[in-house]
Amino acid sequence: MLSTKNSSPLKLPNDCLYCKTVFREKDIDLIDQVNGNSVYHLTCHKCGVSFIFHLVLSKDGVLSIGAVTDAGKEDLEKLKRGENVTADDVISAYLETKKVGPNK
Numbered sequence: 658m659l660s661t662k663n664s665s666p667l668k669l670p671n672d673c674l675y676c677k678t679v680f681r682e683k684d685i686d687l688i689d690q691v692n693g694n695s696v697y698h699l700t701c702h703k704c705g706v707s708f709i710f711h712l713v714l715s716k717d718g719v720l721s722i723g724a725v726t727d728a729g730k731e732d733l734e735k736l737k738r739g740e741n742v743t744a745d746d747v748i749s750a751y752l753e754t755k756k757v758g759p760n761k
């Protein structure tokens with residue numbers, strides 16, 4: 658059964674995708690928020706791997722796009738301060754780094 662609760666749209670993972678350590682509150686940082694879309698930076702306090710999650714509100718609900726990133730939180734904040742970087746720019750930047758795409 659579909660649930661369309663708008664009150665808590667967050668779909669962040671509860672635990673590290675690598676070591677399954679449960680994220681602590683301080684491991685999760687909100688980097689940017691534009692038009693209801695949010696970019697979160699998560700760093701596992703155990704294995705140190707960082708993830709970026711882009712939560713996009715769509716008519717079908719909340720899409721959660723995640724990837725491992727080499728960029729630290731500071732890098733992202735620097736990027737954000739330097740110019741008007743949108744969430745999409747941040748996502749493009751890390752996708753560029755990881756060279757991941759739908760084409761195989």
Ligand SMILES: [Zn+2]
Binds near residue numbers: 678701703704
């Ligand atoms: Zn981990």
